[in-house]
Amino acid sequence: MTPLNLIETLIGIVGPSHVLTGDDADSYEQDWRRRGRGKALCVVRPGSTDQVARVVKACSEHGVAIVPQGGNTGLVGGSIPDGSGTQVLLSLRRMIAVRAIDPQNMTMTVEAGCVLQSLQEAADQAGFLLPLSLGAEGSCTIGGNLATNAGGTQVLRYGNARDLCLGLEVVTPQGDVWEGLSGLRKDNTGYDLRDLFVGSEGTLGVITSATLKLYPKPAAQLTAWAALASLEDANRLLGLAHRRAGASLTGFELMNRFSLELVDKHYPHLRVPMWREHAWCVLIEISDAESELHARGLLEQLLENAFEEGLVADAIVAENLKQVHDLWHIRESITLAQTEEGFNVKHDISVPVSRIPEFVRQADAALSAALPGVRFVTFGHLGDGNLHYNIQAPAGSDAPTFVTAHEAAISTLVYDLVSQHAGSISAEHGVGELKRHKLPQHKSAVALNLMRAIKSAIDPLNTMNPGRVLESST
Ligand code: FAD
Ligand code: MLT
Ligand code: ZN
Numbered sequence: 001m002t003p004l005n006l007i008e009t010l011i012g013i014v015g016p017s018h019v020l021t022g023d024d025a026d027s028y029e030q031d032w033r034r035r036g037r038g039k040a041l042c043v044v045r046p047g048s049t050d051q052v053a054r055v056v057k058a059c060s061e062h063g064v065a066i067v068p069q070g071g072n073t074g075l076v077g078g079s080i081p082d083g084s085g086t087q088v089l090l091s092l093r094r095m096i097a098v099r100a101i102d103p104q105n106m107t108m109t110v111e112a113g114c115v116l117q118s119l120q121e122a123a124d125q126a127g128f129l130l131p132l133s134l135g136a137e138g139s140c141t142i143g144g145n146l147a148t149n150a151g152g153t154q155v156l157r158y159g160n161a162r163d164l165c166l167g168l169e170v171v172t173p174q175g176d177v178w179e180g181l182s183g184l185r186k187d188n189t190g191y192d193l194r195d196l197f198v199g200s201e202g203t204l205g206v207i208t209s210a211t212l213k214l215y216p217k218p219a220a221q222l223t224a225w226a227a228l229a230s231l232e233d234a235n236r237l238l239g240l241a242h243r244r245a246g247a248s249l250t251g252f253e254l255m256n257r258f259s260l261e262l263v264d265k266h267y268p269h270l271r272v273p274m275w276r277e278h279a280w281c282v283l284i285e286i287s288d289a290e291s292e293l294h295a296r297g298l299l300e301q302l303l304e305n306a307f308e309e310g311l312v313a314d315a316i317v318a319e320n321l322k323q324v325h326d327l328w329h330i331r332e333s334i335t336l337a338q339t340e341e342g343f344n345v346k347h348d349i350s351v352p353v354s355r356i357p358e359f360v361r362q363a364d365a366a367l368s369a370a371l372p373g374v375r376f377v378t379f380g381h382l383g384d385g386n387l388h389y390n391i392q393a394p395a396g397s398d399a400p401t402f403v404t405a406h407e408a409a410i411s412t413l414v415y416d417l418v419s420q421h422a423g424s425i426s427a428e429h430g431v432g433e434l435k436r437h438k439l440p441q442h443k444s445a446v447a448l449n450l451m452r453a454i455k456s457a458i459d460p461l462n463t464m465n466p467g468r469v470l471e472s473s474t
Pocket of ligand 3: 151152380381388428
């Protein structure tokens with residue numbers, strides 16, 4: 001059977017307007033960071049689970065590899081095809097139905113291609129909160145969020161995507177449909193297949209639908225912005241916030257001076273507060289079950305205590321909802337500002353919160369000694385011990401040349417330190433293409449062998465996103 005026969009079969013399943021080739025496939029073949037471009041045999045856009053199953057079955061029968069894709073906002077190069085022109089890119093973006101909302105069970109069942117923001121809005125309209133929130137929420141899909149086990153800015157209270165998922169519907173590499181759309185909070189009937197597919201980055205099957213947990217909407221959400229002198233102070237403030245606010249603490253984000261300087265430089269209209277005079281800023285979010293007045297009282301008391309303890313140098317509490325959004329917008333603009341500044345080296349790492357100050361001190365010192373003038377874009381989800389420890393080329397140097405010459409050495413240094421601090425080299429973005437060669441040094445042989453055994457049991461022909469997470473030869 002030739003590739004052309006397969007394309008004809010796929011056209012027969014989804015219709016001619018949903019099989020794209022040539023220029024029409026272009027935007028699906030470019031990764032978000034512009035670090036790589038692939039070439040697909042074709043892009044196929046099924047509109048239902050049945051169509052996904054038939055597409056996967058046809059590809060499996062032809063021995064053709066499939067790369068599932070949602071919003072294509074992934075940051076580890078796992079959502080685009082390789083350069084061979086032989087892989088089928090399977091886009092889920094037409095599967096956008098909210099199949100059901102069960103108010104008493106506090107769940108929603110949705111299709112994989114739903115954009116995260118549209119689901120937050122659907123939950124809101126139904127009187128609930130879907131507490132998954134990330135900078136890419138306007139374009140990433142829930143299927144991609146689950147496939148990468150996305151984190152974001154509310155993990156310290158609600159957990160990551162895995163914690164919000166009660167059930168899945170998945171098309172297996174053979175084209176069978178596993179109907180696991182349970183809304184159950186308790187089910188101990190053997191191995192947890194749901195947890196196997198969550199975080200599998202398209203290497204075990206195609207997620208077509210999910211049942212998600214919903215939460216009561218808080219009466220008020222309020223945000224404070226505080227400036228601090230050191231990471232030790234940031235950690236102490238985090239501890240204080242946990243103690244004072246308890247479960248009302250829903251966000252604690254950290255930003256270093258240079259990350260805010262980049263936002264100020266590229267988006268001056270955002271009016272970044274306090275960045276010039278202070279080494280670190282944090283954004284604290286309180287979600288209050290009572291009222292805005294109560295939330296304000298809590299935040300003001302927290303900051304007053306922090307001032308008394310000498311932890312905070314300056315602080316503001318948002319005066320209204322617009323200011324809340326403006327402050328979050330600054331935080332969420334760091335990634336784009338860094339992209340505007342030029343090529344950079346990204347690390348999405350986690351270490352125990354207690355070890356963050358030491359990790360940053362050691363990594364900054366070692367990199368500054370090895371590569372004088374490098375600039376540190378250090379920000380992220382301090383409440384989860386998850387930093388985006390990113391490196392920008394020295395001012396005035398050619399960023400692409402710098403990255404090509406030094407990326408491997410920089411990342412080796414950073415990841416070795418992460419391991420010394422008992423951390424992870426991928427906290428929330430996944431492994432994809434970019435980090436798979438690092439796994440053997442940072443995961444035990446036992447863990448890797450178990451992962452390989454799972455992969456070959458579920459996908460013996462290695463047609464599901466081959467070469468991502470695990471090397472293809474394994
Ligand atoms: P894609 O990029 O399309 O795919 C990602 C991976 O999942 C690929 O391996 C793909 O093959 C697989 N996949 C996609 N859909 C399916 C499916 N239906 N079935 C099986 N496999 C599938 N991530 C965080 O965790 N936290 C953040 O705070 C965060 N902030 C971000 C901010 C910006 C500005 C950007 C650009 C990205 C950010 N990300 C963040 C990364 C990214 O948004 C997440 O990884 C997101 O979950 C990817 O969703 P997607 O739909 O775009 O997936
Ligand atoms: C974030 O928290 O903003 C992200 O995960 C994106 C990034 O690392 O650039
Ligand atoms: Zn993040």
